Amino acid sequence: MIQNGTRQGTVLPPYLVSRYIRDMLGAVANSQIRCKIANQFINILAYADDLVLIALSWRAIQGLVSFIQ
Numbered sequence: 001m002i003q004n005g006t007r008q009g010t011v012l013p014p015y016l017v018s019r020y021i022r023d024m025l026g027a028v029a030n031s032q033i034r035c036k037i038a039n040q041f042i043n044i045l046a047y048a049d050d051l052v053l054i055a056l057s058w059r060a061i062q063g064l065v066s067f068i069q
Contacts, residue, residue, distance in 0.1 A: 021046075027067045028053070033060045 025046055034043040035054050043064060045052040055061045 024068055028064055031064065031067055033063045 025044065028044045031043065033055055034041040035056055036042075037054075042054050044054065053061055053064045055064055
């Protein structure tokens with residue numbers, strides 16, 4: 001049985017995401033580190049509390065991670 005975390009279906013997780021993650025997503029999205037996929041420049045995919053960073057090299061990924069820290 002899971003003892004930690006927030007309960008599913010409550011209003012707290014969306015509030016926490018909007019409060020703490022939004023600025024970080026904006027910083028990563030506005031960085032100059034990105035990939036061109038299907039004529040779109042992409043560097044982060046986000047859905048709810050799942051994040052995927054996309055870059056051409058491990059150095060570029062490290063640069064994106066520096067925006068998160």
